[in-house]
Amino acid sequence: MISSLFFVLRLTVAWLAVYIVFCITVHEIFFRGRNGGEGLMVLGGFVLAAITITGAFSHVRRVRLIAGGVDAASLSRRQRRQVEIPLEAGEAFDLVDAAIRELPGVHDVEAARDSLQVRGRIERVNPYPGDTVAWKPVAAMNALRNQVLATVTPNGEAGSVTLICEPERAGWTDWFFIDYGTNLENAEALGRAIARRVAERRRTEQATARQSATEKELTVAKLSLLHAQVEPHFLYNTLASAQLLTRTDAARADEMLGNLITYLRYSLPRTEDALSTVGEELERARAYLDILKIRMGARLHLQIDVPEPLRAVLFPTMMLQTLVENAIKHGLEPQSGGGTVWILARSLDSSIAVTVADDGRGFSAEGGGTGIGLRNVKERLRLAYGAAAGFTIVANFPAGVAATITVPNSTLGTLGTLGTATAAVGVRHG
Secondary structure, three states: OHHHHHHHHHHHHHHHHHHHHHHHHHHHHHOOOOOOOHHHHHHHHHHHHHHHHHHHHHHHHHHHHHHOOOOHHHHOOOEEEEEEEOOOHHHHHHHHHHHHHOOOOEEEEEEEOOOOEEEEEEEOOOOOOOOOOOOOHHHOOOOOEEEEEEEEEEEOOEEEEEEEEEEOOOHHHHHOOOOOOHHHHHHHHHHHHHHHHHHHHHHHHHHHHHHHHHHHHHHHHHHHHHHHHOOHHHHHHHHHHHHHHHHHOHHHHHHHHHHHHHHHHHOOOOOOOOOEEHHHHHHHHHHHHHHHHHHHHHHEEEEEEOOHHHHHOEEOOOHHHHHHHHHHHHHHOOOOOOEEEEEEEEEEOOEEEEEEEEOOOHHHOOOOOOOHHHHHHHHHHHHHHHHHOEEEEEEOEOOOEEEEEEEEOOOOOOOOOOOOOOOOOOOEOO
């Protein structure tokens, strides 16, 4: 109440002061040394005071409707807001720029990205177009425009936005004119627009995170299924072969069972986020291939070139095994002469490339499977590493396929976001 009364009184006194100066000047020019015109001037003062008070009262009432209460800050024609946006300064600037451009009546928007400032002009709409009073000194500037200035200040990972909504005229005019709360409206509208856009962005991010989590759960479920299956026909064939060898070659039967135990040890299910190492995955693949060498005999050859320092690098479980199984099933088993499987590892800056290659039938083979295993590899890499990992599969020379998985070169306790590097290592048979 006190703020309202002071505002009305201040506006009335300002106009009456100007009117008194005007009357004194007129009297000195036209009625100097004579009496006359005093009554008319007094009447004009009362009329001016009445018009000023009614206009100021309308301003106070409208501000109360907009803000739900009145104080010196809300009654002012110049509004300042400080808004914290939990986004990087560049993203916060884009968000504020879009919010200003959607204000009703805005035009002449100037955005300076380097200085993180946005300026615009807003047509001032008369909220009471039905008012029939012909002349209102206190509302004489209603036909002019308002303006808005937004400045984004970087604050670490967030952006602090300063909003200034004011008339186009200088500060001294605040003693005489009102805006019916239009700048308060603009400041409130911008605050709501920014809050809505931030909330919408958060909802989008949460939806994306939920989708990624669902995709990850699905991929983990597929991986668990792969673990659970552990190639039943491979197990049955291996056990049958070992049973047969116990009658004819006990040493080879013992070797086969030892390799099977090693294979099963490294095939035990892990938690969904657990990573293996290149060395552990290599031991699983070697055990698998050693079993097949006993069964396939001279048809299968194996060459491994994995430097010892790279064996401690973290590596997703079952991925190397998937590539090895594909090389056997779709590359070497279909051809009568068998062939060679190569397992190679190379360091590439901050990444490591692990390649499985064969000299089998290659991409031209018919009935090459469903490709579920390779799609599973790609999806798991994307979910685990994002852009920091890669998968390529190319034709080997002179025959076969070379598949390469590239992951960040990190050991236990140092896993982080590293540079992206992808490579495909071709293996030439000769």
